[in-house]
Amino acid sequence: MRTETCDVLIVGGGPVGVTLANLLARDGVSVIVVERDIEVYPLPRAAHFDHEIMRLWQELGLADAAQKAARPAGAYEFRNAAGQVLLRYDMPANAPGGWAASWMFNQPDLERALRERLAREPTARLLIGTSFEGFESETVALYCQADEPFRVEARCIVGCDGASSPVRKALGIELEDFGFDEPWLVIDAIERDASGLPDINLQICDPARPTTCVLMGPGRRRWEFMIRPGEDPADFLTDSRIAELLKPWVPEGAVEIDRRAVYRFHGLLAYQWRKGRVLLAGDSAHQMPPFLGQGMCSGLHDAANLAWKLKLVLDGQASEALLDTYQTEREPHVRAMIQTAIAMGQVVCATDPVMVAARDAGMLAQRAAGKNPVPQPTPAQGPGLFRPDDAMARRMFPQFGRFDDTAGPGPWLIRRGDHPNLDALLCGHEAVLVRPDRYVFGAGEAAGLTAAYEAALTSTPFACSLAFSSRTGGA
Ligand SMILES: Cc1cc2nc3c(=O)[nH]c(=O)nc-3n(C[C@H](O)[C@H](O)[C@H](O)COP(=O)(O)OP(=O)(O)OC[C@H]3O[C@@H](n4cnc5c(N)ncnc54)[C@H](O)[C@@H]3O)c2cc1C
Known part of the structure; x- marks a missing residue:
């Protein structure tokens, strides 16, 4: 062989x-x-x-x-069956990674x-x-x-x-297994005439048929429809069923169906x-x-x-x-991402009328009180090859302009004064050490940082005491 x-x-x-x-x-x-x-x-x-x-x-x-292959996403709205906005995220055109926050592709x-x-x-x-x-x-x-x-x-x-x-x-x-398991029909379509189609991303939290409608890359659209208990997933793949589901969304001839599939959405680690x-x-x-x-x-x-x-x-x-x-x-x-995705899914997929009424009342009250959530920074990485007890460590280092292109592949030791936007970020520290994956190793005195990084690479002392907390299923 x-x-x-x-x-x-x-x-x-x-x-x-x-x-x-x-x-x-x-x-x-x-x-x-x-x-x-x-x-x-x-x-x-x-x-x-x-x-x-x-x-x-x-x-x-x-x-x-x-x-x-992509276009920036403007906003993401959750609406109830009556069309009221329960939640709206406005996606910044400039996020810490140096690009628009959100892209559809x-x-x-x-x-x-x-x-x-x-x-x-x-x-x-x-x-x-x-x-x-x-x-x-x-x-x-x-x-x-x-x-x-x-x-x-x-x-x-x-x-x-x-x-x-x-x-x-x-x-x-x-x-x-995080205990979330919902079957959904997913349809991708090619736009023929986008003028009558939504121009933002939508979750329709309608207990009769929870629905997702999002933009994709240029000239493309996605719809997703939850398949309710007792319904047969195979029925949802037929042309006639898809036409019926899309009717309220799509003016005659505005899209052409490209791909379709039924998936079970779940959380596994x-x-x-x-x-x-x-x-x-x-x-x-x-x-x-x-x-x-x-x-x-x-x-x-x-x-x-x-x-x-x-x-x-x-x-x-x-x-x-x-x-x-x-x-x-x-x-x-990843665990934090799975938990957040499931929490959002539970909002969208709710079908129990009592729970739906409570959800709508609660979310509308939050909005009326001006408590609309803003997109959160992505969670920090867990402990590993990072300086312990360092407030800057474990988060992605922001990109100013196209700094990454200038700096080239990491690691980077960036000192106060190296970049005009950096000094405020450094909170009084002399320097920050950024790993090749753009995550901050730590901030502090430059020589000490370099020595700690090199020592950590050869002995990874910070990782030694860490058990894989979830290996046996515990959090
Ligand atoms: C409906 C839906 C919507 C989604 N939306 C998003 C989204 O908006 N944003 C997002 O970030 N993620 C999204 N995802 C998730 C995303 O699509 C997956 O996380 C991603 O495709 C996983 O990539 P992967 O390379 O790990 O695995 P895969 O893309 O599954 O690639 C695995 C590859 O391994 C190959 N393979 C399998 N067995 C063998 C073998 N024995 N020998 C050799 N090769 C093998 C397969 O052929 C396949 O090409 C979505 C998923 C679904 C289903």
Whole structure:
């Protein structure tokens, strides 16, 4: 049987796997991505990414491609059955990542741009039509391409193989279930005449049929309809049923249906994200309902967190213990996202008339009192390779203008006076040390920061005392 070799083997060529491969290959790591399918996933999935993810596309030189595939989102409203506004988020045109807060896009367009970029990397190979069959050992995986088996020997393997993750299953890793499970019909359409269609993103919290209507990339629209208990999901995929559901929304001939699918929206989190030299990232490690538009975004944060750590460990510049900080940092962030997405889903999906009346009364009273929530900063990462007890650590460092392009790949030691917008942020500190994934390691005296960062890379002392709190299911 033939054997292929590489530093990092990535199982799954979805957005998370191919982003991770791009980041590693840009830094000279040899990568093989194996992908079961030939084409990018054809059914409707992500429609939204945020400013932090646009910053990641910028880092990969894909900001132009992303802007072509996306449009900034203006507002997100929750309305009740009577059309009253229960909640409204106005999305800032300038968010801390240096881009508009919120972008609506078409996932396959971005996945193609990621694959095209990867094809230009001399140290990366994407093997399509290739199925992961199992592990021979911790660092050898077995594959099949066009019925011909072969082996891949790698120093590290990352399972980015999606919700049903054969890698996660082969490792025997279980999922924590957050107890949310709702079937929805998802329809993607191409606009023929957008003049009569909503120009903001909407959640219609109508107990008779909870509905989502959002923009996507240029010229595209998404509708989602909750399937109520007792209804047959298969009935919802027919042309006639879809036409009936869209009738109140769409003037005759205004859109053409492109894709349709029924999904179960749920919240799941792997108890363990690393077993030795095998790691999980993206949907293989966590899934959430789409009400926050953060499922793929969370997986892309995994890729950004993992890429520089793998590079340092493979180069012998950091101890293997650095890889333990991957879960301690990422899991609390993802857990918070899952919980928020489920809380939003519970608002949208409520069908009990008493609960719905109480929800509407409560939310309308909040709005009348001027207590409309503003979009919150994304949660901090959990403890790991960060200075402990440091108020600036564990959050993403903001981008002023296109600072990242000037500064290049991190880490960065940025001193007071280096940038006019920085001094107020530093709260009296001399400097801030920013990791390669743009998260702040800590702020303080410059020499002390550098020494602490270098010591942490080789011993990861801050990570040692941290157990994976949820590995056994506890919070
Ligand atoms: C309706 C809906 C709406 C969503 N909206 C949003 C949103 O607005 N914003 C957002 O951020 N996220 C959203 N998401 C979530 C987002 O689509 C996923 O989180 C994202 O696609 C996961 O990416 P991934 O790379 O981890 O996995 P996937 O995209 O699932 O990729 C996994 C890949 O692994 C491959 N694979 C599987 N098994 C094997 C094998 N044995 N061998 C080789 N390859 C294999 C698969 O073919 C696949 O290509 C939404 C999801 C849905 C369903």
